[in-house]
Amino acid sequence: MRTNHKRRVFMGCETAIALATAFIVPALAQAQTTGSTPAAADTAVAEVVVTGSRLAARGFRAPTPVTxxxxxxxxLSGTQNVETLLNDTPQFLGSQNNGPTANTVPGGTATLNLRGFGAQRNLVLVNGRRxxxxxxxxxxxxxxxxxxxIKRVETVTGGSSAVYGSDAITGVVNFIMKDDFEGVELTGEARQDTHTKTKTYTADLTFGTNFxxxxxxxxxxxxxxxRGGYSRADRGGWAxxxxxxxxxxAASYSATRAGTPLAIPAGQTCLSAGGRPGLIFGGSGTIPNGRFVPVGSPSSPGLTAALxxxxxxxxxxxxxxxDDAxxxxxxxxxxxxxxxxxxxxxxxxxxxxxLANMAAHYDFNAHVTGYAEANYSNNRVSMQLAPSGFSGNFLVNVNNPYLTPQLQDVLRQLDQLEVGTVRATNGTSSLTTTAxxxxAILNVNRRVPEIxxxxxxxxxxxFRTALGVRGDLGSVSESYLRNLKYDAYYTYTRTTDTSTSGGAISLSKVQAGLLSVxxxxxxxxxFGANLSPQAAASIAVASTNYTESSQQVLAASLAGELFDTWAGPIDFSAGAEYRKASARFVPDSFLASGDVSGFNAAKSTQGSESVKExxxxxxxPVLKDSPLGERASVNGAFRYSDYDLSGVGGVWTYSVGGEYAPISDITLRGQFQHAxxxxxxxxxxxxxxxxxxxxVDPCSSRQPTAQQTxxxxxxxxxxxxxxxxxxxxxxxxxxxxxxxxxxxxxxxPEKSNxxxxxxxxxxxFVPGLAMSVDYFKINLDGAIAPLGGGISNTLSLCYNTIQDASxxxxxxxxxxxxxxxxxxxxxxxxxxxxxxxxxxxxVDFDANYRFNLAWGPFGGSRFDIGSNFTYTDEFTATPVQALPATKNYCIGAFGPTCGQPIPRWKGVSRVTWRSGPATxxxxxxxxxxxxxxxYLLPKRLGAAFPDKATLTTPVIKAQNYFDLTAGYEVNKAVSLTAGVRNLFDKNPPIVGSSAPSDNTFAATYDVxxxxxxxxxxxxF
Structure with missing residues (x-):
């Protein structure tokens, strides 16, 4: 039945394409022979396609909120990395692996985290195309x-799959580009922070011409x-x-901050200068001189005496x-x-x-415009981390010549106490020892700064290229299918990534190097600081990983007016799309083997997916210039997608919505979308x-007795x-x-409403003022993650919770x-x-107000005031939906479970004054x-929670930053801009153990x- 259903759907698609072709071919032929133009469109109302719909938004009105x-x-922002500007806006949350502060491996990308659901759940478009x-x-x-x-960036919240396809769970970010530039424009910018004096330079050359x-x-x-980089040592201070x-x-607090951690006196109640438990040095127990723990042996008089x-x-x-010796x-x-x-x-x-980018279009006639885009980018990013260390259980000779006789005796006692065959496993090595x-086996924790x-x-x-053709088809008649427009294009993208790492350690080489031959x-x-350069080189390894991905899109659409109603024309858009994405990741053989310390082991990935839609x-329109209101309309969209994936198959997405303006001053709007x-x-x-x-296997004796039911x-x-x-x-x-x-x-698939x-x-009555207030609610089910949230949850769900073998x-x-x-x-x-x-x-709040004053140093002034704020009422994660009672209510929280801060309030505001050439x-x-x-999660669940007074950093206060920019247009050919970001040099909050890096949340706060x-x- 499903096959027949799919056949009917795609037969309908083929019929639509055939109808579009029937309209296009005669129009092209007429244009080529007579040069006639299509029927005139209604020019009384401005028509601009706004992200969130493929229909022209008449008078910039749309039922979906767009930022x-x-x-x-x-x-004005002086932004050289666009993702930084977007992450400042309230619709986006910080992401640890994103942007200039993402000192992670793998890394080096700049992605967007819309509404905090992750980069994979929003869709990025350029000119409405992937x-x-x-x-x-x-x-x-x-x-x-x-x-x-970039002409502008439009962000639409929530579930746009019916309009744009998969990935638009939390919305769409659409970069609208300039495509009619004429002349030559050269911009050079330099910036530096005032602490490390690290500089960043950019140069942009844009030239275009009409022909x-x-x-x-x-x-x-x-x-x-x-862009220059700098380390935590370069920055100092809070870092x-x-x-x-x-x-x-209190006396040792400043010393700890200065880098000289002091031991806490035994039995003393210790508070920071503010009366709260303070911050201590949080270093690693894997240290340069080595830290060694005897493994798996009971105590004995001989071992006690040897120690x-x-x-x-x-x-x-x-x-x-x-010691060092x-x-x-x-x-x-x-x-x-x-x-x-x-x-x-x-x-x-x-x-x-x-970056190198080209865009071109040419009007062959009044009905046909061909266009092409080509984009190339090369991005080289470097990460740097502390030296590698290795930890684990290793075999050592009891007569190791580098140890004193007393320590050799300790190892000899450990060897004698071994029971049966004991196995030590590290990396790809697996060795056994007997009494x-x-x-003997030692648990070794050795940092290797020598590498x-x-x-x-x-x-x-x-690399990306796009080729397409668009144009006006006119009207089939004066009564129906009017003002038809078409667009058909093909895009191909290919990305290659070569990642080269140094400073890792082979665990098997460590094990081999610890034994006498x-x-x-x-x-x-x-033992101590005695690792020679030759010895360090014998265990050090470099690795090279390769990633390749490609995407192809073939799409065609037809839009226009179906026919008139009493309130105006019915607008429509229809189309078909084919996409295929392929990717492969080829890890270095060393990383693939798992014999690694310093970087994560990795396995190869290769596959593709395609979809027909x-x-x-x-x-x-249902109302226009009526006693019931000035205008009203309803809208709907659908998309049927057939994936070549066994777990997905054919899926429907849809949306319904509307707008109502009782008077021209007020517009009410709403939308429901299933994505x-x-x-x-x-x-x-x-x-x-x-x-x-x-x-713990619940079927073993390790299962708590009370649960052995x-x-x-x-x-x-x-x-x-x-x-x-x-x-x-x-x-x-x-x-x-x-x-x-x-x-x-x-x-x-993941599904959302x-x-x-x-x-x-x-x-x-207030000319120049525009405001919007929009409520949003996004529910995502079936979030893709490791089954059950991991091994322990999977075992518990099977045997303790669901208790169904099927x-x-x-x-x-x-x-x-x-x-x-x-x-x-x-x-x-x-x-x-x-x-x-x-x-x-x-709730999203957006307001803009523009007004003029006669006063001004250059003959008058114009003020622009804008504010964009979001109040987030809820952010809830259910790790395993089979356990609905276990929820993480993360709104207003940060920490090891919720991750980056999710504040209730976040926003940006700007006041701009212009007078003549000055800004x-x-x-x-x-x-x-x-x-x-x-503190917050157990409290919200009604469970036991700690006293705030016992926590070092229970709260991060609201943070406020100010940026100042000045500009001057010397003449029509030259303009100058200068500014200061974080004008008052506000440091980020220090959060101690909750910090993923840098003592703070670098992806959220200004570092x-x-x-x-x-x-x-x-x-020019």
């Missing part, structure tokens, strides 16, 4: 968008950006050292370390021995970017990996555990259970039928599934107060401090 940032705002994709996640890198050609009596235009834009939640004395002889009596869980051992302490990761880490990453074989900092350079090139001393002396949209997001290549085909985290027993037997083995140790002989994680080709309604006010969670578990143990090949398969849910709601503009950026989620910039533009 617009114009080219003037881009110039742009480049960066890799398997199929997001768009904003670095590829030419800022110099063939203005029937055609071609414009070319070139951009070069060179150094790494701080964590803790307790220090005492080595000066290690009373050894604690942190083990022991050495590697001879004197002592118990390791915290924070005194911990290593500060901060100094080498970049706050702002260096970037070098080249008395001359080998140098970890570095990664990403070199990404993107034929009686020779081991290659590695990791038909869509339609209509707007029906989907098909899984991307990475979520579908990401390489599967096997790992062994700690977990008859119901659990029945599910255990139904899933393959022999009845006699249920709740015994034989089902889980050790604490680790293997899981398979990665892509899942059967994952289904979006509701918006609001009011637009343009009071005639559930997807139970079917994810593979058992050995003889022993009942979780076994190969599936283990616990936690590959991607439609697991979670997200929900947000709030002065002040912008205010506001980020509201947030509370740490370790650069005061930045000055100046630019000059010359036109």
């Amino acid at each position: 617009v940032i114009g080219s003037e705002e881009i110039g 742009f480049t994709i960066t890799g398997p996640d199929q997001t768009t890198d904003i670095n590829t968008v030419p800022a110099a050609l 063939a009596d203005h029937r055609g235009n071609v414009v070319v834009a070139l951009n070069y950006l060179d 150094m050292p790494t701080l964590a939640d803790g307790c220090v004395t 005492a002889a080595a000066g290690l009596s009373g050894l604690g869980s942190r083990g022991f370390t050495f 590697g001879k004197a051992a002592r118990p390791a302490t915290t924070p005194g021995d911990d290593y500060d990761l901060a100094p080498a880490n970049y706050i702002v990453i260096p970037q070098r970017r080249w 008395g074989d001359g080998l 140098g900092a970890r570095t990664n350079t990403t070199d990404r090139s993107a 034929n009686g020779a001393p081991p290659v590695l002396n990791i 038909v869509y339609g949209e209509v707007r029906v 989907i997001r098909a899984p991307n290549v990475g979520e579908l085909f990401g390489g599967n990996t096997i790992s062994g985290p700690s977990a 008859a119901a659990v027993r029945a599910v255990c037997v139904a899933t393959g555990v022999p009845a006699a083995s249920v709740f015994t140790l034989s089902v889980q002989p050790n604490t680790f259970i293997s899981q398979v994680s990665g892509g899942n080709p059967n994952v289904g 979006t509701t918006t309604f609001g009011v637009v006010l343009q009071p005639r 559930s997807v969670f139970c079917k994810a578990i593979t058992r050995d039928p003889l022993t009942g143990q979780i076994a190969a090949p599936g283990y616990v398969t936690t590959t991607n599934g439609n697991t979670g849910g997200l929900k947000t709601s709030g 002065l503009s002040l912008r205010h950026r506001h980020i509201g107060e947030v509370t740490v989620d370790t 650069e401090g005061r930045v000055v910039y100046a630019s000059v533009t010359a036109r």
